[in-house]
Amino acid sequence: MSVSIGSQGDSVRYRSRLQQPETERHPDTHPLTWRLRDDGEVIWLEEYLRKDGYESVRRALADRDPQAIIATMKDANVGGRGGGGFSAGLKWSLTLQGEDIPRGYLICNADEMEPGTFKDRLLMEQQPHLLIEGMILGALANNSCFGYIFLRGEYVTAARVLKRAIEEARHAGWLGADINGSGFDFDIIVHTGAGRYICGEETALINSLEGKRANPRTKPPFPGQSGAWGKPSVVNNVETLCNAPGVILNGADWYQDLSGDSTDNGGTKLYGISGPVENPGLWELPMGTTGAEILDRAGGMRNGSELKTWLPGGASTGFLLPEHLDLPLDFNTVGKEGSRLGTGLMTMVPQEQSLVALLRNLEEFFARESCGWCTPCRDGLPWAAKLLRALELGQGETGDIELLEKLAADCGPTLTFCAHAPGAAMPLHTALKHFRHEFEQGISKPRIKAVEG
Amino acid sequence: MADTPQTTELIASDSFELDPADEAEILEEVAHYERPQAACIEALKIVQRRHGWVPDGAIDAIARVLGIGPGEVEGVATFYSLIFRQPVGRHVLLVCDSSACFLTGFDELKRALVNQLGIDYGQTTDDGRFTLLPVCCLGACDGAPALMIDEDTYGPVSPDDLPGLLEDYP
Numbered sequence: 001m002s003v004s005i006g007s008q009g010d011s012v013r014y015r016s017r018l019q020q021p022e023t024e025r026h027p028d029t030h031p032l033t034w035r036l037r038d039d040g041e042v043i044w045l046e047e048y049l050r051k052d053g054y055e056s057v058r059r060a061l062a063d064r065d066p067q068a069i070i071a072t073m074k075d076a077n078v079g080g081r082g083g084g085g086f087s088a089g090l091k092w093s094l095t096l097q098g099e100d101i102p103r104g105y106l107i108c109n110a111d112e113m114e115p116g117t118f119k120d121r122l123l124m125e126q127q128p129h130l131l132i133e134g135m136i137l138g139a140l141a142n143n144s145c146f147g148y149i150f151l152r153g154e155y156v157t158a159a160r161v162l163k164r165a166i167e168e169a170r171h172a173g174w175l176g177a178d179i180n181g182s183g184f185d186f187d188i189i190v191h192t193g194a195g196r197y198i199c200g201e202e203t204a205l206i207n208s209l210e211g212k213r214a215n216p217r218t219k220p221p222f223p224g225q226s227g228a229w230g231k232p233s234v235v236n237n238v239e240t241l242c243n244a245p246g247v248i249l250n251g252a253d254w255y256q257d258l259s260g261d262s263t264d265n266g267g268t269k270l271y272g273i274s275g276p277v278e279n280p281g282l283w284e285l286p287m288g289t290t291g292a293e294i295l296d297r298a299g300g301m302r303n304g305s306e307l308k309t310w311l312p313g314g315a316s317t318g319f320l321l322p323e324h325l326d327l328p329l330d331f332n333t334v335g336k337e338g339s340r341l342g343t344g345l346m347t348m349v350p351q352e353q354s355l356v357a358l359l360r361n362l363e364e365f366f367a368r369e370s371c372g373w374c375t376p377c378r379d380g381l382p383w384a385a386k387l388l389r390a391l392e393l394g395q396g397e398t399g400d401i402e403l404l405e406k407l408a409a410d411c412g413p414t415l416t417f418c419a420h421a422p423g424a425a426m427p428l429h430t431a432l433k434h435f436r437h438e439f440e441q442g443i444s445k446p447r448i449k450a451v452e453g
Numbered sequence: 454m455a456d457t458p459q460t461t462e463l464i465a466s467d468s469f470e471l472d473p474a475d476e477a478e479i480l481e482e483v484a485h486y487e488r489p490q491a492a493c494i495e496a497l498k499i500v501q502r503r504h505g506w507v508p509d510g511a512i513d514a515i516a517r518v519l520g521i522g523p524g525e526v527e528g529v530a531t532f533y534s535l536i537f538r539q540p541v542g543r544h545v546l547l548v549c550d551s552s553a554c555f556l557t558g559f560d561e562l563k564r565a566l567v568n569q570l571g572i573d574y575g576q577t578t579d580d581g582r583f584t585l586l587p588v589c590c591l592g593a594c595d596g597a598p599a600l601m602i603d604e605d606t607y608g609p610v611s612p613d614d615l616p617g618l619l620e621d622y623p
Contacts, residue, residue, distance in 0.1 A: 009605065009607070009617075009618055009621045011614075012607045012608065012609070012610050012614050012618060013605065013606070013607055014591075014593045014596040014599060014606040014607055014608040015596075016593075017595075112592050113589045113590055113592070114590065115551035115552040115553065115589075115590040115594075116551070116552055116553050116590065116594050117590065117592060117594070118592040118593060118594050118595060120592075121592045121593075152592075153498075153535050154535075154547070154588070154591060154592075154601060154606070155592070156604040156606075189485050191485075191495075192495075192498075193494070193533070193535075194494050194497070194498060194533035194534070194535040194536050195533050195534030195535035195536075195588070195589065196532065196533055196534055196589075197589045208494070209486075209491060210486075210488070210490060210491050211486075211488075211490040211491040211492060211493035211494060211519075211529065212490070212493075212525075212528075212529065213528055213529060213532040214532065214533075228487075229487040229488060231487075272594075272595065274553040274557075274594035274595055274597060275552075275553055275556045275557065275594075275597075276556055276557055280553075280594065280595040280596075280597070281595045282595065311552070315551065315552050315590075345594070347552050347553055347556070347594075348556075349556060350556075353556060358552070358555065358556070361550070361551075361552065361555045362552060365550070365551060365552075365589070368587075369589060371532075
């Protein structure tokens with residue numbers, strides 16, 4: 001499009017940004033973001049190399065010891081940053097490798113669509129080479145012959161930046177055949193999607209990559225055994241892969257020490273906050289930082305509103321209360337409170353917000369995004385959304401809340417094909433638990449019973 | 454719904470000729486994967502870039518190029534929300550209705566869009582200029598409420614910004 005100078009478009013154009021200035025970010029404490037510039041410009045290859053770029057790959061290629069990379073990643077215990085929290089090192093250790101086994105694929109899950117999440121966008125738009133470096137390490141560890149960055153179609157800037165960075169890396173010998181004379185071959189392309197939240201589920205993502213509908217696959221076999229085109233495949237989130245270079249360069253102990261004493265998880269996390277707060281944004285902070293500190297960095301709730309409740313890491317996590325703000329935000333602690341860390345980007349809900357309306361919005365989202373493959377999800381989620389719409393209008397019937405509870409239970413873990421419906425059930429279940437009275441207010445009539453006989 | 458002359462032609466026509474440049478680009482994509490089918494979504498996007506949407510005939514044409522059944526291609530075309538199987542306006546306006554936007558003014562923004570454009574989700578303005586659609590969280594939550602017009606993401610957008618913003622998309 002053409003934008004004339006001073007047009008409306010320029011002033012409201014969205015720009016991804018980190019809230020911490022360069023002076024606050026250092027190589028030994030901010031492995032994900034220390035290279036980022038205050039002006040938000042892309043770190044291209046020349047600047048990346050000047051800032052120790054590809055150093056971890058240089059070392060790893062010299063050693064050519066995949067098991068050592070896996071062991072270090074395992075010791076560092078890098079929990080999957082797409083929201084699952086599963087140890088990346090452990091995942092890598094489960095990938096089939098051997099003389100009789102064909103080389104497989106290293107797939108980066110860049111399908112960032114979890115409501116409230118905007119972290120991978122920043123990493124890809126401003127620092128594409130860190131992701132490429134992490135993917136080369138992943139390929140070395142998993143014996144992958146080729147890499148795909150599965151990027152959501154709407155991330156147009158990220159696609160442009162990544163494609164140019166991949167060209168730069170190829171040209172400089174960091175990608176392609178015989179990387180830096182090591183004898184190791186690996187290349188990457190950007191594969192862009194065409195919508196649908198479900199593509200973020202790793203087996204649905206593989207189906208989508210193969211050019212099919214994004215329905216999930218049965219596990220087992222896990223992708224590490226049989227993934228894209230039946231080959232051993234590893235699917236890792238952008239932020240997870242961006243952690244690998246620091247871990248390999250500085251070691252597992254260093255990584256563990258990055259986080260505070262209050263948490264079992266190591267490293268740093270790209271935390272963020274959105275909703276009606278004064279300054280929504282992103283920060284790289286030690287894993288286990290409290291919600292209170294992040295809310296404080298954001299300047300508190302907008303216009304001095306009181307906080308009613310919050311989601312710690314996306315729409316598929318459970319609601320927490322203001323009293324939970326003092327807990328360290330890590331996988332284990334948040335899990336114990338009946339929620340999940342998820343993506344670690346908090347969504348804040350003010351006191352005046354109707355929880356019934358918010359839940360209606362969330363469940364309509366999940367119902368719309370269900371792939372339709374299995375019944376509890378395909379039929380249960382629209383049903384829940386319908387009940388919530390009625391409650392929002394004050395037209396609920398006696399028994400609706402019990403029905404919603406049953407739907408949430410029936411969409412729980414192990415009862416559906418993938419994690420989509422359990423993800424939809426968690427905010428519903430926790431909202432009913434903490435704010436049942438709000439839902440009760442939406443009931444105005446007794447349920448009409450069928451006449452027997 | 455407004456039909457451009459080209460659109461009417463495509464609906465009326467029984468046959469669809471894949472543009473040679475598009476076919477070459479699809480074949481280039483095929484080379485990136487173990488099997489040609491993997492280029493299916495990209496092929497649909499390539500056709501859509503030229504025509505604005507994916508006409509019926511393109512389903513068969515893509516199936517032929519990829520060596521798969523037209524049913525497979527149609528199944529994919531109808532699954533993905535950013536592949537359009539009916540004509541859309543010159544500009545597609547995606548409104549983010551996910552949680553962060555919902556909490557920061559999505560309702561007002563949506564209402565203002567409906568008022569100014571005179572259409573709701575899934576509809577196209579009479580002049581064929583805009584099609585309005587909802588979209589999954591745009592990943593611009595620190596700029597909520599957000600929307601996307603063609604390839605441009607905006608946020609935070611207030612109802613007052615809309616007239617000036619829409620002007621850039623004739």
